[in-house]
Amino acid sequence: MRKPPEPVQVIKQRRDEALTKLVGRVPYIQYLGVTFDRRGDELTAVLPYADKLIGNPMLPAIHGGVTSAFLEITSVISLSWATLWDDLESGELEGDSTAFRMPKTIDFTVDYLRSGLPRDAYARARITRSGRRYASVHVEGWQDNREKLFAQATGHFLMPQPRSDKS
Amino acid sequence: MSDKVNIARQFMEAIPHSRDLGMVLTEIENGVATITMPYDERLIGDPETGVVHGGAVSALMDSCCGAAVMSHPSNPGATATIDLRIDYMRSATPGQALSTTATCYHITRNVAFVRATAVDEDTDNPVAMATGTFTIEGQRT
Numbered sequence: 001m002r003k004p005p006e007p008v009q010v011i012k013q014r015r016d017e018a019l020t021k022l023v024g025r026v027p028y029i030q031y032l033g034v035t036f037d038r039r040g041d042e043l044t045a046v047l048p049y050a051d052k053l054i055g056n057p058m059l060p061a062i063h064g065g066v067t068s069a070f071l072e073i074t075s076v077i078s079l080s081w082a083t084l085w086d087d088l089e090s091g092e093l094e095g096d097s098t099a100f101r102m103p104k105t106i107d108f109t110v111d112y113l114r115s116g117l118p119r120d121a122y123a124r125a126r127i128t129r130s131g132r133r134y135a136s137v138h139v140e141g142w143q144d145n146r147e148k149l150f151a152q153a154t155g156h157f158l159m160p161q162p163r164s165d166k167s
Numbered sequence: 168m169s170d171k172v173n174i175a176r177q178f179m180e181a182i183p184h185s186r187d188l189g190m191v192l193t194e195i196e197n198g199v200a201t202i203t204m205p206y207d208e209r210l211i212g213d214p215e216t217g218v219v220h221g222g223a224v225s226a227l228m229d230s231c232c233g234a235a236v237m238s239h240p241s242n243p244g245a246t247a248t249i250d251l252r253i254d255y256m257r258s259a260t261p262g263q264a265l266s267t268t269a270t271c272y273h274i275t276r277n278v279a280f281v282r283a284t285a286v287d288e289d290t291d292n293p294v295a296m297a298t299g300t301f302t303i304e305g306q307r308t
Contacts (some may be wrong), residue, residue: 028220031209045299055230063184064248065229069222102213105221109252 062116
């Protein structure tokens, strides 16, 4: 006989705890104030507006470096989350701290399409290729209107290797 | 210290994000700019090693490229990033300040082309390199 499905609260709690742990470990994500909304396995990054993020006080506009950092954070977390997901669902994640290691950015190219307005920004990443060693990610950032991106980026990442390779 | 450097410093300090990260403009002349940023635990991207997040390196390089454009002898009035690519060649050593030098090597009426290198104390081995294009908005007279 099949096992009855887990209660939805148990599943949600497990997923949210893993996401909180993944994001909470990184000081720079905390510094920028980036948080993640989760719907199933889909993540949306949120960058709440703060005065310290301004790069052009005349316009005013968000600093280009902040935009780039926000998209890179979204990419790295989305990649880690995708690799974590299977283990999380099969219950193999318990006590495995290596699962929370981050991919390393090889290169990252940002298109600045519009100036970042002084309000909240959102981003979602799509993993276009995910191999054992390398991954390619495309990420889109928007503010008020999902159709009007203020920035997009493509990046390549080196995936963390399992520690069991080393003796 | 030349007036140009003074003005550029004040300009840097007027940028809230650059000020918050402690960026200091040390050189600016003829389309070349150098900016340093101290090591800061708030910028850590990998908690296991203490290595600074790539995003913080981006912020430094973007600022520096923009400053290089503004210092070009053709006197652009303002500039904005069109695109910026960063190659991360190695992890920055934890505890060390980062320094970026950007060069605006070509400029047209509408577009500026810039490249930049970021180093820590081991200046022979760059941490990251960047190439970018920037808009040219108006001209100062």
